[in-house]
Amino acid sequence: MANFAETTGWHPHLWHPTTQVVSSPTPMRVRCAKGSELELDDGRVLIDAISSWWVTLHGHAEPSIAAAISRQAVLLEQVIFANFSHEPAEDLATKLSALTGLDRLFFSDNGSTAVEVALKIAWQWWRNQGSKRHQLIAFEGAYHGDTFGAMALGDRSLFTEAYEPLLFNVARVAWPHCHWGDNSVELQEQQALSQLALALETPTAAVILEPLLQGASGMRQVRPGFLRAVAEMVQGSGALLIADEVFTGFGRTGALFACEKAGIKADLMALSKGLTGGFMPMGATMASERLYQGFISERPTDTFFHGHSFTANPLGCAAALASLELLQQNSERFSGFEERHIPLLKQLSINPLVRQPRCLGSMAAFEVNAGENSYLNPVGKQIQRHCLELGVYLRPLGNVVYLLPPLCISDSQLQRCYGALEQALDALA
Secondary structure (H helix, E strand, O other), X not given: OOOHHHHHOOOOOOOOOOXXXXXXXXXXXXXXXXXXXXXEOOOOEEEXXXXXXXXXXXXXXXXXXXXXXXXXXXXXXXXXXXXXXOHHHHHHHHHHHHHHOOOEEEEEOOHHHHHHHHHHHHHHHHHHOOOOOOEEEEEOOOOOOOOHHHHHHOOOOOOOXXXXXXXXXXXXXXXXXXXXXXXXXXXXXXXXXXXXXXXXXXXEEEEEEOOOEEOOOOOEEOOHHHHHHHHHHHHHOOOEEEEEOOOOOOOOXXXXXXXXXXXXXXXXXXXXXXHHOOOOOOEEEEEOHHHHHOOOOOOHHHOOOOOOOOOOOHHHHHHHHHHHHHHHHOOHHHHOHHHHHHHHHHHHOOOOOEEEEEEEOOEEEEEEOOOOOOOOOOHHHHHHHHHHHOXXXXXXXXXXXXXXXXXXXXXXXXXXXXXHHHHHHHHHO
């Protein structure tokens, strides 16, 4: 489509993510943002009800994080981390180790690469031991990122179809997601655990999961007891357990980490998104000391040959330290968020178009009872359009609508989000 951008208003040099320009409205230009609000060039103000793809943890332009980055920028903005270290990286590693119970931190630059690092560590650790554990297990509906290893671990879908010939095989186990009033969850859990037990009969290198909540596949929630049973089975088999906390980490599920809330401990944990409060791109993979020691050797081939140009970027580390301090000083913001959602979601659930409501921490979700369960269901874009007219920005996952606002959102702003959804549903009906 020659000159498509020129004739439709799209920027002639930008390529936007997961966006088909032929069927999408032109992007809204943001002038500035503060707290829970985005101010557009045309003067409109929108509530950012999804934390800008789940990264803006404390709110936009949070002063203490901005100040921490500014202080660091005049001291050290970047240095190669292969031959150097620095105080912000060391302080962050110490704090995250204490909070996760995992002793070693390997830096990367986003969620996908944090997962890639976890996968590579798990795979090479077994190789360094001389083991032939070659199976990887993931859960149906999983999303672990868009790089090739992360895509292979994720569920096969519309997003991975074009690359299918390049993706390695992964064993799959059912994800017994549940919702309010779900009477079938116990049977689903038993069936999933039976599948996992059967899969683990094959020597397995690692099992990866999104603890408590699968994000991109539709905010699909499981119960803590199921995760504890999974962890016991996996670790009892000798396989490594990888927790992808890219989305669920840093208070999103009502505890600092979803593993903590579920009562499990993984061998590897991938972190990103809320790590820096949304200010800087950064990923981190936490690993146990046992795994780290498996790479200490006189043999050069036992080295973990992986790195990123911006590994342990000091500005990102400074932002992450400031974000962690905010979380620890204001833990009631995330620990009590679910109680703010529940009455509003219950009221919304009276609408006959709302089905399978669920809530966990700062996340509330439901499915719209209109058409098929699919990312391509157009009802999501219809709801998005209605809510935009009412000053609320959402990005539904097809017919799955969710709220995941910054922790700083006020009660009145949260009520406006639910009010906009109510009006959007009424318009659909």
